[in-house]
Amino acid sequence: MCETYHDEWRIVPAFSSIKKFEEWLEVNDDDPHENGISIEDQDFAANLFRVARKCLSTGRLDDALPLLQRATEQLPEVSEYWLALAIQYRRCKKTEAAAQAALNAYLGNWAFGVPDNKVIHLLSQAADVPNFQDDPVIQCIKEQGLDLSFGGTKENNNY
Template identity: 30%
Template sequence: MQLPVNLLEVSIHNSWKYQAAFPPLGFVPFFENELGNGDTFGLYWPIGRENIEPIVAETWHDSWQVQPTYSTLSSFLAASQKAEEEYPKSPSIDEDPASPRALFYAAKESVRNQNVDSAIMLLEKATTVLPEYTDAQSLLWAQYVRVGRTAEATSIAIQAIISPPCFGARPHKALRWLCSQQETLFVEDDPIWQIRNKLKLVYGGTKENTDYPLLLTAIHQYLSQSHFVQAVTLMQTYAALLSSETVSFQERYSFESKEFSAWQVEVSSKLPHGSRYFQF
């Protein structure tokens, strides 16, 4: 994992170990501007981009969300210095042109102003920096559909479905649209495409949920295809969703958080740029 050149300007949690789905694998908290109660800033390496310096993300523990606020540690440090004793505000797109969160909110404004081309450009940039940015993927899917770019919309819908809930809501509209699409050669071997008509993307409040075995099978299929980026992404999503279920539900589906986390770390070592397990 590529470390920031100015890493020593923050105080990393040296004892941090990934053992549960939140925060996600690839996130490492630091002490600066920590609010307590699990709300903290930290380094986050987007999946498949471990050879690039991490972004700085912010965890919202009560809602199990991660906000991809700053594009680099340098950007965070500049905002923190400017804020002095106050909590640093999220940057605007002018202050941090590569901030995934700033790009996403700028894109939403472009959509409101009916400027689809601008929204697509901003969202493509946001999802390049952070491919598993679920909310940005969902909004980009909608814009691709709007302008008739069906092939891109299909790929983005699949990416939104496998991306973690900490980065956005389950993409129900994208799934419904995907179910309406005819067979297409370029995704016919994709596990999510194959099970799209069986998925519901609704979780919690039931004794059983057929999505979980479907998603677990999809993980194994991605692994058998050596599509390790997709496998690692979906594993994070699977872990997060199941972790939000009751203990008895997890037991019915043979889910044990520490064991699954260890499997995630193991699989991540097969990524093109190596493991997502951080050791300081």
């Protein structure tokens, strides 16, 4: 379940299920803006991602990887989750898995946030991975210099 931030043109994951949303409403007496009480939702993708980042900050890669994998399985539309997973796969020398995760980060739903420029960097490295050489996104990055810069220039390869 997600919240829509209309003024910002983005979607933000809010709850893992309708059941958790209903639990949150009940705890807040159906007035969440007045009470602002949060609930525990440990298996929610955003929480899994948050815990994974804490693990990474303390050097616990082995603990972070399964959490990142679960976050991307639960909410595959979020580019940020895929990028974090791609970077960790790259650290583990899992080149093909890193390339796939980076591609998923680029192809994720941009309403959840425009991918970070690190995604383009990872995808440019994926051009040398045999299974990705024919991918149209990888080819575009390799041949035309696709980037995540929009507007402000007379000519732009993104369009």
